[in-house]
Amino acid sequence: MSIFTRLSVTILTLSVALYASLTYASSTDSVPNAPTTYPAGKLGEMVKLGEAILNNTDTHPLTKHLVGNKLTCVNCHLPNQNGKPGAGKGMSTLIGTATVFPAWSKRQGTIQSLQDRIDNCFMRSMDGIRPIIDKKASMAMVAYVTWLSTGLPIKMNPKATISPYNFDKYVKGKKKFARLQKKATHSNYLNGKKVFQAKCASCHQMNGAGVAGTFPPLWGKNSKGEWLSYNTGAGMSKLNKAAVWVQSNMPLGQGGTLTNQEAADVVLYFDAQPRADFILKDHLFPKSKMGFYNTEVTTEHDSVRSNFKAFGLDIDTIRGDHVIK
Numbered sequence: 001m002s003i004f005t006r007l008s009v010t011i012l013t014l015s016v017a018l019y020a021s022l023t024y025a026s027s028t029d030s031v032p033n034a035p036t037t038y039p040a041g042k043l044g045e046m047v048k049l050g051e052a053i054l055n056n057t058d059t060h061p062l063t064k065h066l067v068g069n070k071l072t073c074v075n076c077h078l079p080n081q082n083g084k085p086g087a088g089k090g091m092s093t094l095i096g097t098a099t100v101f102p103a104w105s106k107r108q109g110t111i112q113s114l115q116d117r118i119d120n121c122f123m124r125s126m127d128g129i130r131p132i133i134d135k136k137a138s139m140a141m142v143a144y145v146t147w148l149s150t151g152l153p154i155k156m157n158p159k160a161t162i163s164p165y166n167f168d169k170y171v172k173g174k175k176k177f178a179r180l181q182k183k184a185t186h187s188n189y190l191n192g193k194k195v196f197q198a199k200c201a202s203c204h205q206m207n208g209a210g211v212a213g214t215f216p217p218l219w220g221k222n223s224k225g226e227w228l229s230y231n232t233g234a235g236m237s238k239l240n241k242a243a244v245w246v247q248s249n250m251p252l253g254q255g256g257t258l259t260n261q262e263a264a265d266v267v268l269y270f271d272a273q274p275r276a277d278f279i280l281k282d283h284l285f286p287k288s289k290m291g292f293y294n295t296e297v298t299t300e301h302d303s304v305r306s307n308f309k310a311f312g313l314d315i316d317t318i319r320g321d322h323v324i325k
Contacts, residue, residue, distance in 0.1 A: 031095050031165045034080055034087035035150040043143065050144025053137055054085035057126065062137040068127035068276075070228045073141075075216035076125060076236065078249060086148060090255050091173075091248030096165050098142075098149040100157035109296030115142050116294050117161050123283035124234040127227055127276055130284055133291040173244035180264040181239040181311045186320050188261075192269030195262050199251045200270075208273060219273035232302040233278025239311055242267040271307065272319050278302040 038044040053060045054073040078088035086094030101114040108120070115133065118141050122128045131138045155164060162170055197206070203215040209228060210217035217228035236242045247263035249255045258266070280300040284290055304324050308315045315324045 031089040031093050031163070032152065034082075034084050034095055034148055036082075039147065046140050046143040047147045048144075049136075050140035050142070050147075051085060053141055054144060055083075060137075062135075062140070063122075063131075066122050066126070066128045066131055066137075068129070068227065069217070069230065070210075070212070070222070071126055071216055071230065073121075076245070084148075086145065088249075091166055091170065091245050093163050093166065094145050095148045096152055096163040097161075098146040099152050099154045100161065100164055103157045103161040104159060105161055107297065108294065110294050112161055112294060114145060115139070118142060118145070123280070124278060125230045125236065127229075127231040127234075128283065130290065130293070132285065132289065169248075170244055173247070174240045176260065177240035177243040177264055177267075178311065180260060181243070181268065181313070184239075184264070184268050184311070184313055184318060186318055188265045188268055189272060189318050189320070191261075192265035192267070195258075195266040196269050199258075200266065203252060208270060218270045219275050227276040229275060231276040231278045232304055232307055233280075233300065237271055237275065237278075237302070237304075237307055239264075239267055239271055239307065242271060268318065272304065272315060272324070274324060275304060 038047050049062075053063055054077065057063050057072040057074075058067040058070055074085035077086035077092050077094050078090060079085050080087035080089070086092075086097075089095075098114055101117070102111045103117075104110075105112040105117070108116070112120075115138050119131045119133070119138055123130050157164065157167065160167060160171075196204075200218075204210050204218050205215075208217060208219040209222075220228050222228055230236050236245065243263045246267055247256065247258050247260070250258070278300065280298070284293065305315050308318060316322050
């Protein structure tokens with residue numbers, strides 16, 4: 001290994017460690033600590049496998065063929081100071097999530113299992129293919145997420161599939177930001193660009209491509225023409241949901257410092273950038289392979305344009321151009 005290679009590895013390792021510690025330190029939410037002891041035997045091995053998949057979703061041998069972009073689960077489900085994915089204490093923590101299942105999903109129109117919820121995320125946030133039910137990767141991820149809720153009381157949620165420690169804040173936040181986004185104008189888009197340049201671009205880069213292996217991409221394509229980030233069916237593509245997450249977690253190490261308008265405007269800006277449409281049928285294995293798909297929704301087509309229209313906004317007016325098809 002050359003000195004330059006060793007230096008690059010050292011820098012990357014330090015960056016990841018800083019990322020985890022800052023994320024944890026920025027938390028102000030009253031979420032319990034993650035467990036520190038793995039289960040014994042085969043179950044413990046499965047939990048560790050799930051942890052590895054959440055950290056390396058786009059490159060892990062069991063899931064890389066199911067991921068269509070350059071994201072990992074830990075990019076949204078942030079780590080704690082020990083680097084445990086989903087164990088951060090801000091919005092989108094996975095601690096407590098397993099306690100609410102089975103849970104109602106308005107999007108699917110059915111009662112969902114934890115495995116359903118995880119598998120569906122591959123189609124949207126990962127811009128990939130929904131895993132086959134009960135495959136090893138799915139079971140491992142369920143085992144890890146369930147382990148994060150060790151010792152916590154079970155309380156099924158008739159309204160949503162989210163950690164009980166964030167549920168009320170999430171619901172209130174969605175309503176708050178929906179009101180703001182419905183009033184958005186081109187000026188808000190321009191202000192969002194300024195916020196992004198000042199507080200986000202150092203990690204995510206001006207072109208939204210991020211830094212490979214360290215900071216996730218938010219939009220755009222690579223040199224091969226492949227989409228880098230989440231598609232228009234993901235929660236982060238929705239103007240109100242993304243703003244709740246951003247205000248809680250960003251900038252890195254400074255969660256909770258953006259004003260309501262700053263959070264709304266920066267989301268307006270980066271969600272107005274080109275990204276992959278979500279066409280449901282394109283993210284499913286053939287019926288002969290997929291197994292049972294627990295849903296009442298069999299057709300869906302989301303786009304940047306339709307996501308903005310859902311808030312009464314015209315994407316061309318917001319951007320001031322006609323870039324979005």
